[in-house]
Amino acid sequence: MSKILVLDRGDTLAEQIRGLSDQFDEAPKITSCTRIGAVGEVLEEDGPFDVLVAGPSLGTRSGLARLRIISEELPEMRMVLAFSRRPDASLRDIVRTGAIDLLQLPVEDADIVESLERAASLARQVPEPSVIETLATPEPESLEPRPNRPGIVYTISSATGGCGKTFYATNLAWFLHKWTGKSVCIVDLDLQFGEVSTALRLRPKYTIFDALQREDADESDLQAHIEEYMVVHDTGVHVLAAPRDTSEADRITPPDVTRILEAVRNRFDYVLVDTPPALAETVLAAFDLSDLLYVMATLDLPSVRNMSVFLSTLDRLRIDTDNLRLVLNKAETDVGIDIDQVTKLFPQGFESILPYAKEVSRSINLGMPVMAASPDAEISRLMAGGMKLVLPGDLQAQITQETAPKKAGLRRLFGK
Ligand SMILES: Nc1ncnc2c1ncn2[C@@H]1O[C@H](COP(=O)(O)OP(=O)(O)OP(=O)(O)O)[C@@H](O)[C@H]1O
Ligand SMILES: [Mg+2]
Known part of the structure; x- marks a missing residue:
């Protein structure tokens, strides 16, 4: 039978x-x-x-x-x-x-x-x-960086604050750099309260605001000099930091964001855009240039409800939602909401469901992404499981093998 x-x-x-x-x-x-x-x-x-x-x-x-x-x-x-x-x-x-x-x-x-x-x-x-x-010839997949082409832009967004956008963006940056060896830059578009530099314990000398102040900067000039405004983390990931104060932040317009992202993606293979928890005009400008859009929520009612409002707003704004990835973070059991109930509300499915993990605070204190600081932690494996899906198949197989616990089973692969 x-x-x-x-x-x-x-x-x-x-x-x-x-x-x-x-x-x-x-x-x-x-x-x-x-x-x-x-x-x-x-x-x-x-x-x-x-x-x-x-x-x-x-x-x-x-x-x-x-x-x-x-x-x-x-x-x-x-x-x-x-x-x-x-x-x-x-x-x-x-x-x-x-x-x-x-x-x-x-x-x-x-x-x-x-x-x-x-x-x-x-x-x-x-x-x-x-x-x-x-x-199936090994020609590059659509989401692989190619020479002489602009880099791939991933924007990480959420409707509510504290969902883990900065946490996810810094880890995804590290992950892509480690496994592809390609150049990666995080652009901190949380202009008012950006925390990418803090999360990675960096002291940027310049910011996105300074880059925009270049006099007579035409596009090729901005592109040629954009790296001078970045700070480099020990892991090799570049960061274009958020402005130093809110008055500078207020002066950055959506066309400025487009200029910056165009310049950065012409210099880097992968560009990760961290955002504030809102659909600000500057964030929408980043969406327009993004190849993939991550939307995050935590396992609590306001966050889940607002994720749904956020997604229907994207739909109304006719933002291309084909390349949307949902991530549920800090998903603990016994908090009064059932993960299964939440996943049923989102037919597109969650790329990753991540638990609350104590290793995260430790990694922040070290200024390292948790996947680098604690590669064997459950959260690091679960993140790798979702993140690798954007990479070519042979690399995915290699990551599966190298990040698997000794007795890996399919249950682990899918986060159960
Ligand atoms: N899975 C997790 N387990 C434990 N702590 C986490 C986890 N994810 C994020 N955190 C912590 O939660 C806090 C909020 O995360 P983070 O700053 O990344 O959120 P955010 O969405 O960027 O917030 P904001 O909207 O304010 O920018 C941080 O201290 C971060 O280290
Ligand atoms: Mg943040």
Whole structure:
């Protein structure tokens, strides 16, 4: 009897497949997992499965990246994708999941049965390198820095203060620099109360304000000299600090922000923009130039509620939300809100759910990102698990291997 796991936020697809059991040569055992974050746990506890059927809620870039990690971990299991429309991801991301079939929903019963029978029979054979995998040439992914192209801009935002934006931005900067070896700069756009320098224990001589004061600075001049206004952390990460006082901050306009970010991204492979907890005009200017937008919340009602208002505002402002990543931080159990309830409110899913960790305060006191100061801490591993999804597959596999605890299991990979 073959074992099939259906992974989707709803139960509809699993129900349809269950209803077809008698049409299989031999009725399969069907398990449904509707909590995407718990898939590692289900694979470990109820597996091994012959076939994983991924439903439409996995049709996002991060969903496909997750499927890809699963198929790398469990090459014997066959994967079938059942999507209602072309997912918000490149064909290449789909191919790289290693799936052997793609069903278009709504799908005829006979097609599902035929596809799953075939997948189950292939699962019984010794895995061979997939032809598709071999054909996938190692050309750079869209989010990899390329020579002579502007760098990639990630903006970290939140609706409420103290969610961990500065914490996340400094760690992501370190992570990208460490694993890609590329140049990384954090621009502190929390103009009034920026704390990137404090979090990294830096003493900037100049700030973003000074860079904008250059006389007769045309764009190429600003670009040529922008690094002179930065301070470099021991890890090699560059920082363009926030102004020294609020009166300077008030004088920085959205077009100034655009100029600065254009200049920085022409000099750096990755640019991380830390922001204040508000949708200020200067923040919107950064959104316009961003390749990815992280939105953070903590596990408390005001923060979660405001995250939802924040996201609908982005929608109303017609800000491209395709490349949105949600991060839930300081997610402790026993605080009166259930993490599962919160995740259900956000269909796009959370890229990372991070616990409150004492190692963070220690790292701040050292002026180091926690991932550098305590690489073996649970929080560092969980962060790496989410952050690596923006990197190319071979690097992801290397990070998985090198950051895994000795007895790593899929449960760990997905933060459960
Ligand atoms: N997962 C965590 N565990 C423990 N402490 C954390 C965690 N995340 C952040 N912190 C701490 O919480 C405080 C607030 O974090 P941080 O300054 O990064 O938030 P922020 O969103 O940048 O705040 P603001 O909106 O004021 O800029 C900091 O002292 C930080 O070290
Ligand atoms: Mg901050």
